Amino acid sequence: MKELLLKRKGRFILYVLACFLPVVDTLLRNFSFALIIGSIEKGQMDYFVKVFALAIFFAVLGILLFILSRFMRISFMRDTILDVRIQAFDKILKHSYKNFSKKSKDVYISNLINDINVFEQHFFHKLLNVIYFGGQYTASLIILLFLDYKFALSLFVVSIVLFFFSKSFEKKTVKLQEEVSENNEKFTTNIANTFNGLEILKLNNIEDKFLGSTLKAVDKVERKKLHYTVFTEGQRNLTNFLGFVIFVGILIYSISSILNGASFAKTALMLQLSNGCVWPIVQLFPFLNELRASNTIYNKITKNDEDTSSSIVKEKNFEFNSEIRVEGLKFNYDGKEIFKGASFNIEKGKKYLLKGESGSGKSTLIKLLSMVVDDYEGSITMDGVNYREIKEESLNNNVSFVYQDVFLFEDTIANNITLFKDIPEEKILKAAEGAGLIEFLNEKKLGLQETLMENGKNLSGGQRQRISIARAIVKNASILFVDEGTSSLNEELGRAVEDTILSLDSTVIAISHRYYKGITEKYDYVLEVKNGLVTQYKSQDYFSMEVLAL
Template sequence: MAKRKTMKKQAQAPLPPDLKQTVRRIRWRLLPTAIPMLLSSALNVLLMLLIKESMDAALAGDPGRLKIILLPMLLGVVAFIPVDLLSAWMRGRYVRQVNQTMKGRYIDRVFAKNISEFQSEHLALYLSNITNDMNSVEQRYFISLHEILRRGFNALAGVIILLEVHWAVAILALIPGFIIAYVALRSGRGLAKHEGERSDFLQQYTIYIREVLSAFRIIRNNNLEDKVTEDFDRKSSAVQQKRFELDKAETVVNTRNNALFGIMISALLVAAMFAVRTGLTTTGGLILIINGFSNIMNAFYMVSERLPMIRSERPVFLRMEESLENKEKELETEILHTFDRALQFDDVSFAYGENRVLRHASFTMQRGGKYLLVGPSGGGKSTVLRLIRKYFNPDEGAVLIDGRDLRAITRESYYEHLANVEQHVFLFDDTLRNNLTLFKDYNEDDITRAVEGAGLSSFLASLPDGLDYTILDNGKNLSGGEKARIAIARGLIAKADLLLLDEAFASLDEEVARGIERTLLTLEGVTLVSVSHVVFSDTAPLYDAVFEVKRGRVTRRPSTGMI
């Protein structure tokens, strides 16, 4: 019951101003598509008038007039070819603009999400939005607008044709059309609920599929194929059932509209034939009446199908918009120009839901110092890094940089001073150079120093294309160690004030890891914070401090004697 009330509210809720403005901008892009539609309608009017004249001339036994009419008729038919080609091109251009604008806006909004909120959502939620829901919005909303505009010009052509017969005939044809359109508009309210529920089912289905594929090895190793197949069939059936319910609802609406359409068109045709029989119009006039009625009634029939689709998409728009909203409003007003003194945790506590990870943690890292975070898995080491990265804000206390609360500092200005080397490295399908520089401009000396510092020199020398070597499919053509060293080189090339390492040496052999760590520990002016389970007895003393993170507490430990 609660879910139905939510669907009803979504069907009636207004679109957010920003989204409404975007939709309005796309609607204006329909205008260029109207040019070939107008030309096609004009050609249709011209041909129908020529057909009427030719029919009347033939019945009157006037071959001379018939010959005069045939050439313009032939030219009119030929003219339809370039007009139709132009119309198809303009429609494709409009659809491309719809996709670019809507998906571009969606991606921009996704990257404006708070990192903590983005990570708390299923990735499949966004995949479902940008595939299933975007496709639905394109087909059922924006293409429907295009079809209504096209049929509107057809209806206009029909009115002009009927005006050639008599103005009263044109009005008589419009009245039932408006009745059909009104009924269709009312019908869309019922479909909105079904379309909203279908969007919800597809979203959950996409999440499920992603989870199943992510667990592929576990499923195969534990012979869970039958269980997964059974679940897959059940969820697929549920999605298809919801599709069936929507189709059934649309069928009911269309059947009702078809019946009304059939009754009205039959009545109008009977009236037209009566007009010919009584001499109120000619046989050519009857052809005009039939064509004019057909244009008008088909236009309104299309409207009766498309308007319910358009109305039914409101919950889909709102569902996508809901996933993009930041629930936690952050007031970031201060710009960080320099990092001069210290990074400080001041009585910081933090929890993931009910799981408290940090309890009243207080410690200081001086500018240019080198710090190692150690402790058991799940003890809170990575959480400390996430708080430094501004992925989350503390539940209590504050993270301070040069005495200023990190909450108030804008992410953009803060990240200019920050470089990350994470355990899970993402690589673009691009050149090694662009994966090192992340598409920023660095000179060759900077790149060479980063490559040497990360231990990539021999790897680079072995590549036939050097820095132009293409990395494929998130580093599928690289080893784990090579990917890790690329991530370290990224951190070195950035020349950041604050360098954060999260298990950066886990994929490296001991000799390489030792060499890279020594290089990092000699960086002047760089504050290094490293989380690692790999601790070497000869490099640990080189850190300015070692902090043990255990059971929510952060304790400073002596660096000597650490293994």
Template sequence: MIQMSNGCIWHISVVLPLLNELKSASKIYNKITIGQQEKELKFNKEEDFSFQSEICVKNLYFNYEEKEIFKDVSFKIEKGKKYLLKGASGAGKSTLIKLLSMVYEDYEGEITADGVDYRNIKESSLNENISFIYQDVFLFEDTIFNNIALFKPFSEEEVLEASKKAGLEELLNKKENGLSEMLMENGKNLSGGERQRISIARAIVKKSKILFVDEGTSSLDEKLGRKVENTILDIDSTVIAISHRYYEGITVKYDYVLEVKNGTINQYSAEEYFEEEAI
């Protein structure tokens, strides 16, 4: 038991998870602020991110808090292809996304984009070219326009086009002010599907080269989930997604499945993987 100064007593089982959350938050803060500058100086990060051909992962080893996550992993991500990450909970799927998006850099082995080592690529340049869709979408108490543009200087025409491609046309038509419609705190006046489509529109207007999706449809019902998944697979970006859901006739549109298991990654065509799963 731990006694706080105000007389409140907390059990150690409650306190430890909170300490872990604070530790993670601190890492994120350092990445966003001084950590990025220091890291770029340390690794001589002077190259811009380019993804015209492929990202290669070669002989990758990675441990997290003394636990081995990946051991001698090698695979490629081809531009424009759609990849589905499969594997048991805790296998390392989210960790792989963090490695490919430069959240983690203390790995052994190589990650290169068009032949340039990740360790030499400016993190800011990578961030300009990637987007994320998570199960929980954060929205500002602001207009639909600003929630898609994220306060960057996109034109109304660009945001409107991205909205239509993301399947938001119906929402905009029923809102009196269209793109200028104000959203409530964290988008409380939107459905789950509409919230996710705003995430997709953000990636489209940004012209992201890579879209990372972590359980983007898990909180949606079957009908909405199918629509959102189909929209994700129809955009031009390279997609790297985690999903435990299978949508018949849609999930097979992924080009490849990367199965994360026992510290290794095996690559299959989506058709091959799901045929084996069905047996």
């Protein structure tokens, strides 16, 4: 938080000064009041008129100071909030894919929308109040020190007691604010799930069931917000009550001072200044707790929380000229064993088909080989280099993926193939040709420059898959991972796409439940995943075995 505020040091100082201007206004009003009481005590009309004129001047000055304060604060607040938005967005984009995929994307959306809005609405309001009340307290206490130092010191001691009293609420305030944030995340995920599955909900007439669970999530968020508000307001009311008790004490002290001969004007000024000490300090502490809660939210949405505890430094570049060797691979999801010592090799340029029952670990194996998960035991080496030492960015530059669901951008076909990289049109066309997209492009008036609709709504399943294959070709991907790349296509399209994949120079590691006679046999090897182990077969052997088994 400090770095954020001090990023624009000069403007932050200006902001703090701006928060002090209302303190000057309050002090001027205190003096006006004391002077008016003094003039009444004096009983001279001339003096009273002068004092009254001065009080009006101070009142007008106060309004001007308020307007000036607002102008001085506004641009700093706007730019700082913008920084928070950029930092929060940047944090998400900088996540490695592995860490990004640990949470639902809706949680990130909630952080970007709900948490930033909460921060935006609360942070500067609290900061302004903390500076204003802190300033008023300090200024009043210093003046009181000159007027009656014993009295000022006693007030100081009382404020320290109040500080520790208020501090006891800090943890709970921070925790409640975190709970509001967590429930906002759950609510956003719930809403997103409902919308994602709206088609199926409607077709099966089960919207009401989901409406019920959404309403429950809304109820929970609202309850948490209420809990937070009741707690912070309760805290404020309790400290206000203590403030009232202290003020009664001050009032008794003031009356006894007047009875002992102190002037009305001085007593009025001291009373006003004590007021300026007690009430601000009473207000300040709850605000301070809420400011800390805002700080926690700021850290949550902007600070990098990736686990960097691994002692292995990733400094090697991806270089794949010969083979990937997997030895004694063990992996589990929260104790559920998926691999228990699998060993096999992947040769450069060969095509591998992963086979195995549903849930046997085929997709997990692709995740391990593409570094999406790396908390495995055993060893994976690429041309002798430990996989864990290879920079993720370097690997990502050399591999490509074809999934059942292809994400397409609302942009030109060219940008969807190059993924926004600067690649000559000639090369893009060659990739499109390799992926069997030429016929599709010829139908488009603008060819490669034709814009796709949101997530390629205007494309068929086969066309979408071909675009993802064109991505792999244009990237010159050394390894192509395919997870059910043809399962959503009809037989004819599936055959064509599979054939295209198998004709690439890349090493292919694919999962497919489909068997295309005359095409599937083109895989060099089958890796069968069974009982936590991987067995490698030459594809002809594997398929002849399957035929025999039938």
